[in-house]
Amino acid sequence: MSTRNLPDIGSTVAFATENPRETLATAIKYGAGVVVAIWMLFPIYWMLTVSIQPQEVIMNWPPKFLFFTPVLEHYVALFTEQSFGRYLLNSLIVAVGAVSISVIIGVPAAYSLSRMDVYGGHHIGFWILSTRMIPPLSIMVPLFIFFSDVGLDRSLVGLTIVHFLITLPMIIWIVKGFIDELPRSLEESAMVDGCNRIQAFREIVVPLVMPAIAAAAFISFIFSWNNFLLALVLTGGDTRTAPLVIQSSMGYLSINWGMLGAAGTVTVLPVVLISLALRNHLVEGLTMGAVKQ
């Protein structure tokens, strides 16, 4: 038996045999953890459950938590009768459009702010951060009028433009934080060797911060995808995004819970997958690089 296993066995034994007060404390501690985990996960689990329960079971009292025959009828109805796929596609177009253009123009901006001693760069950077603090509704009235005047209300183009307010500051700040941490000597030696500034940026800096760019892009994708308010103001009819369709099918009289559960599950699915893949960078993204992990 190798000595590496000893500490583990020791702790298991302690859990079982040491004085009862300590055992009780450990039990309470893990019990509390289980309660917290259930509190966090149950609402998500329940939405998923309802989406695969037959209508009779949903309306059943008492509710069935575990044992029922799962059905896919709500998902089928969602994509055939309600053509939810089209609204998911709208959400996707807006998010991908806003994120990709933000990456293309935001990464050079981050480089410029980080490396090129822009006059007043500190203030410009802080101003970019502050645009993220604006409550969107406070500026939506003038923007709504502007977009109506130029015929971009009820269009995905207009919505994509406004979504830059979500994606651009985020990408600039996260990527800037990473460029700040790169040693300057890498580019400087490349430039001594005859690269010009653009080459140094494209061939040295961008590949090195690529993971950060990807993380920033996916995190801002989540926020663009989740957004409801901007779409509520700027789209309607066929240009609605997925959250907007969910909201408008929640009347107060008769609600088709199975189908809504399916719509909610499909809508959160990409976000859940992305955030699980990025779980180590997520907090950094949510705080725009203020918290490093």
Added chain:
Amino acid sequence: MLGAKYVRSRVDWGDSREPLLNRVDISDRTLKWLFLLPSVAILAFLAIYPFIQGIWMSFHEWPLAADTRMWVGLGNYEALVESDRFLGSARATVIFTGVSVGLELIIGVALALYLRSLSSNWRPVFRTIFILPMVMTPIATGLMWRLLLNGQIGVVNWMIINFLGMSPPAWTSSPMVAMATVIMIDIWQWTPLIVMIVYAGLLSIPETMYEAARVDGAPRLAVFRHITLPQIKYMIGIAVVFRLMRSFRSFDIIWLVTNGGPGTATEILNIYLYRVAFVNLQGGQAAALGIILLVVTIAITMGIIRGLGMQ
């Protein structure tokens, strides 16, 4: 002359196999602005233009459905300050933001301490669980909770009746309870963010500080007050800034769960502003409200950021 020049440049173009961008020589002085310009221009259009236009609109009676506009000076602001509905929604905003962020802070710090006390096997499990609520699409969060708290099929009511033997509260139909309900949902969604930020702060405390305290036999509360708390104060500040920023833009969940009701009990400023602008179509009044909201938000968050010395 002209011909020779043309030929030489033709040769240059033909010879080089490098991409065009690499050969264009732009001085750093130009380049740094070229790099910045698109982003700054877009953000200026999206943030500065509507702010200035909003100020201009707020001095007018500016119906969104018609082309008439009339200068009223500070009339819109005066009307707002005198209206009970505005004052009510300002109060609802203060209660909603204050209570939810306050409770999230207490629960969040407690859970972060709990997370650190776990063994390294369990930490990643809990970290993953904590990530899920905060990335949920807010409309889906609202949907989940409407489903859970529903009067006919709501599973929470069923649990309260069967496990606790009490009659369930009127989740969204009594003014006080409706406010508590939306605060509860906000706590569900956003406590994890505080947990993760504070936890990142806890991890940066050197273990030696705790060892020293243990050698001295310091009681747990003293360790928390004199070692842990001063070390995570900055992280708590960051958490508060980001929670406040988010709280001032809350809209989706309240819109979906209570729709600002019953009556105007949960009508926070954002909901009121949406109604003034896009239901009543009073553009001038809405612009004035927007300016007030924006100035207050920026003042509060900037104040905290400067106080923390985060800049």
